[in-house]
Amino acid sequence: IKDVLTAEENLSWLSALHHPASRDAIWQALAAVGLKGFEDVPCHTLSAGQQRRVALARLYLPGPPLWILDEPFTALDKQGVAQLEVHLAQHCEQGGLVVLTTHHTLARMPAGYRELDLGRWSL
Known part of the structure; x- marks a missing residue:
């Protein structure tokens, strides 16, 4: 997870490495891990648990x-x-x-x- 990127930007970048995901899919993945409303928040402002959830949201995207x-x-x-x-x-x-x-x-x-x-x- 890159601290200066938002949760959405991190997932967009990571998914582009294998299977690019749509914005809707990324927002659904973030919602699935309890981060609805945090899509546009820079990761450096998130707690350790929230940052872990951003990383784990990748598991909800095609891959x-x-x-x-x-x-x-x-x-x-x-x-x-x-x-x-x-x-x-x-x-x-x-x-x-x-x-x-x-x-x-x-x-x-x-x-x-x-x-x-x-x-x-x-x-």
């Missing part, structure tokens, strides 16, 4: 079926965590694949869920 996420639950409130868990599970149920690192224990396990606990592998 590749493989999502690689590093600590996606960081800075999210309980509602945001629950919503993300549902969205990840839906993506997997629709044939997508998610690879993620997290310290968060998932309450909802997607279909085909596999876990690799690196704590069990010490060097």
